[in-house]
Amino acid sequence: DAKTTQPPSMDCAEGRAANLPCNHSTISGNEYVYWYRQIHSQGPQYIIHGLKNNETNEMASLIITEDRKSSTLILPHATLRDTAVYYCIVRVGGGSNYKLTFGKGTLLTVNP
Amino acid sequence: NAGVTQTPKFRILKIGQSMTLQCTQDMNHNYMYWYRQDPGMGLKLIYYSVGAGITDKGEVPNGYNVSRSTTEDFPLRLELAAPSQTSVYFCASTLSRGQGGNEQFFGPGTRLTVL
Numbered sequence: 001d002a003k004t005t006q007p008p009s010m011d012c013a014e015g016r017a018a019n020l021p022c023n024h025s026t027i028s029g030n031e032y033v034y035w036y037r038q039i040h041s042q043g044p045q046y047i048i049h050g051l052k053n054n055e056t057n058e059m060a061s062l063i064i065t066e067d068r069k070s071s072t073l074i075l076p077h078a079t080l081r082d083t084a085v086y087y088c089i090v091r092v093g094g095g096s097n098y099k100l101t102f103g104k105g106t107l108l109t110v111n112p
Numbered sequence: 113n114a115g116v117t118q119t120p121k122f123r124i125l126k127i128g129q130s131m132t133l134q135c136t137q138d139m140n141h142n143y144m145y146w147y148r149q150d151p152g153m154g155l156k157l158i159y160y161s162v163g164a165g166i167t168d169k170g171e172v173p174n175g176y177n178v179s180r181s182t183t184e185d186f187p188l189r190l191e192l193a194a195p196s197q198t199s200v201y202f203c204a205s206t207l208s209r210g211q212g213g214n215e216q217f218f219g220p221g222t223r224l225t226v227l
Contacts, residue, residue: 043219
């Protein structure tokens with residue numbers, strides 16, 4: 001699975017958009033970009049994933065650059081409850097390999 | 113659905129003791145996983161299973177054993193507890209759907225301390 005690089009921490013004001021970057025310059029053509037988050041002491045929670053196209057769901061939007069070497073997770077209107085560690089993970093989708101490799105992620109702090 | 117449930121929530125063991133961490137899912141998922149998370153670190157995969165009767169090692173399997181006799185249950189066994197096994201343990205499951213990616217559902221975790 002490709003290696004990812006994320007900033008260790010970010011701050012965001014409540015009600016503003018939070019934009020979390022992730023670099024994955026060694027991504028290969030069949031690898032997906034996944035985002036999970038972990039609120040303090042809880043199990044990780046799936047947010048969104050994508051392959052090439054931008055994706056949006058009720059939680060967030062995922063913007064993947066055309067060369068797929070980086071992506072941005074966007075929380076459109078951050079709330080205090082969005083304070084968490086956000087993990088960007090790149091891995092192959094499908095087949096027998098559904099294992100996730102978690103790094104240290106980005107600690108997003110949403111301030112009132 | 114209850115999702116993924118784990119018991120116990122907390123446990124303190126003495127060095128050399130053994131215990132089993134329980135994990136159950138009611139979503140009929142075929143894949144199940146055990147991760148550990150040390151303070152300030154990301155999750156590391158211990159063992160995983162692609163179906164009943166089939167298990168395989170992850171990144172950090174030493175000191176642990178697993179079994180998968182049913183689709184629903186995936187217990188993790190610690191035979192001789194060591195202080196290095198002090199961690200938070202998460203169980204997860206997913207339904208493989210071939211190509212297209214999938215999400216893993218995580219349990220609430222078991223916080224284990226070995227003294």
